[in-house]
Amino acid sequence: MPFTADVAVIGGGVIGLALADAWLARNPSSSVVVLDKEDKLAEHASGRNSGVLHAGFYYAPDSLKAQLTRQGNERLRAFCAERGVEVRETGKVVVTRSDSERPALQELFRRGAANGVELEMIDEDQLRELEPLARTCGSALWSPTTAVASPAAVVMALADRVRERGGDIRLGTRVIGAGPGWVTTDRDGRCSVGHIINAAGLYADTVAHWFGVGEEYRMLPFKGLYWYGSWEPGRLQRHVYPVPDPRNPFLGVHLTVTVDGRAKIGPTAIPSLWREDYGGVGGFSLGETWDIARTYPSFLGSSHHDVPGLIRTELPKYSRKHLVRQSQSLVPSVRPADFTTKGRPGVRAQLLNVREGKLEMDFVVRPGQRSTHVLNAVSPAWTSSLAVAEYVVERIVV
Numbered sequence: 397m398p399f400t401a402d403v404a405v406i407g408g409g410v411i412g413l414a415l416a417d418a419w420l421a422r423n424p425s426s427s428v429v430v431l432d433k434e435d436k437l438a439e440h441a442s443g444r445n446s447g448v449l450h451a452g453f454y455y456a457p458d459s460l461k462a463q464l465t466r467q468g469n470e471r472l473r474a475f476c477a478e479r480g481v482e483v484r485e486t487g488k489v490v491v492t493r494s495d496s497e498r499p500a501l502q503e504l505f506r507r508g509a510a511n512g513v514e515l516e517m518i519d520e521d522q523l524r525e526l527e528p529l530a531r532t533c534g535s536a537l538w539s540p541t542t543a544v545a546s547p548a549a550v551v552m553a554l555a556d557r558v559r560e561r562g563g564d565i566r567l568g569t570r571v572i573g574a575g576p577g578w579v580t581t582d583r584d585g586r587c588s589v590g591h592i593i594n595a596a597g598l599y600a601d602t603v604a605h606w607f608g609v610g611e612e613y614r615m616l617p618f619k620g621l622y623w624y625g626s627w628e629p630g631r632l633q634r635h636v637y638p639v640p641d642p643r644n645p646f647l648g649v650h651l652t653v654t655v656d657g658r659a660k661i662g663p664t665a666i667p668s669l670w671r672e673d674y675g676g677v678g679g680f681s682l683g684e685t686w687d688i689a690r691t692y693p694s695f696l697g698s699s700h701h702d703v704p705g706l707i708r709t710e711l712p713k714y715s716r717k718h719l720v721r722q723s724q725s726l727v728p729s730v731r732p733a734d735f736t737t738k739g740r741p742g743v744r745a746q747l748l749n750v751r752e753g754k755l756e757m758d759f760v761v762r763p764g765q766r767s768t769h770v771l772n773a774v775s776p777a778w779t780s781s782l783a784v785a786e787y788v789v790e791r792i793v794v
């Protein structure tokens with residue numbers, strides 16, 4: 397049955413739900429509908445991530461990520477406290493694997509200070525006290541405000557708040573077309589709506605293109621694989637990360653602790669051949685593979701990133717043993733025999749600017765005709781979601 401609404405949000409991931417929530421908080425008498433093609437919430441990135449509440453020190457100080465991650469961390473903590481969602485205060489250490497990584501570690505420390513994030517440069521003895529299993533070369537960074545929660549629990553709690561504020565979340569409803577003032581879904585046909593918010597994750601570029609927005613962008617999906625350890629809960633106490641390669645938007649393979657204390661290795665950033673490429677042939681689309689294949693030459697020839705290095709280092713990570721051995725440089729006691737339980741993989745909705753051959757490093761928010769488009773809601777957009785939503789909603793003019 398066709399419906400009408402003042403605001404229609406395409407995508408019921410953490411970003412779409414946070415946007416609906418923020419809109420309703422400001423406009424309580426407004427009618428808001430959230431449309432998601434899946435029958436259940438948290439089926440894509442918002443339920444398939446590490447659940448790390450990032451602190452916000454990685455990002456260039458003038459970026460949206462820098463501004464919205466520190467705020468998002470605070471807001472998500474407050475939200476979890478309000479709704480009874482457990483947060484585990486793990487903190488995080490960033491370690492170096494050789495002396496050559498020390499300048500990059502210093503740069504992260506500087507960025508943290510510029511972004512207003514609490515950080516400490518520590519030595520090997522201090523590291524041993526904080527996380528006895530981790531190793532570093534001389535110094536490491538300690539981030540006390542990094543934490544972890546269950547990503548799906550946050551999504552469910554947010555959906556509850558949206559419903560309590562009067563929002564209508566329609567699952568099993570795929571948007572198959574949209575334009576200024578209308579959406580067409582596979583269940584309802586063509587519906588009249590006021591403003592459309594595009595929070596379609598891996599399909600955000602497709603939806604934006606319907607409005608003639610973000611034509612320079614194509615989605616380049618990267619798969620994140622995880623392996624859980626058989627260690628007793630609590631053996632690893634802190635998240636342990638390497639110094640990332642600043643030329644790429646990914647943080648490198650790391651060890652995280654889940655909210656229930658389990659150790660987990662991953663995620664990878666392996667190029668995917670279609671968008672919802674979680675394993676097997678589920679979600680396979682020849683059209684998407686063709687589009688991605690056509691997009692790759694612009695990425696492969698990029699001078700902005702170390703593409704050959706990325707492919708050379710990421711593809712072998714399909715091998716569990718290889719992946720686990722890579723993380724021995726962070727935590728030497730890790731053994732392939734201990735990390736054999738596969739985690740739920742996720743796919744990063746990473747945008748490529750095809751004109752510049754450049755992976756977009758920051759969140760991208762674009763206005764369109766009677767619409768707003770949240771593009772490139774990549775990590776740490778789960779952490780930043782409530783701050784991103786405030787930022788976006790403040791700028792919507794209807």
Ligand SMILES: Cc1cc2nc3c(=O)[nH]c(=O)nc-3n(C[C@H](O)[C@H](O)[C@H](O)COP(=O)(O)OP(=O)(O)OC[C@H]3O[C@@H](n4cnc5c(N)ncnc54)[C@H](O)[C@@H]3O)c2cc1C
Binds near residue numbers: 595598619775779
């Ligand atoms: C492996 C991995 C690890 C990560 N780790 C972290 C982390 O530790 N911390 C952190 O802060 N962030 C992390 N992230 C990033 C975080 O998961 C994302 O930034 C966040 O989940 C994005 O939310 P979203 O709502 O945009 O996307 P999604 O959760 O993908 O939601 C988009 C929704 O849109 C729906 N949709 C798409 N097209 C349509 C359509 N046509 N009609 C109807 N519905 C549609 C989909 O079904 C989906 O539910 C990670 C991401 C990945 C992949």
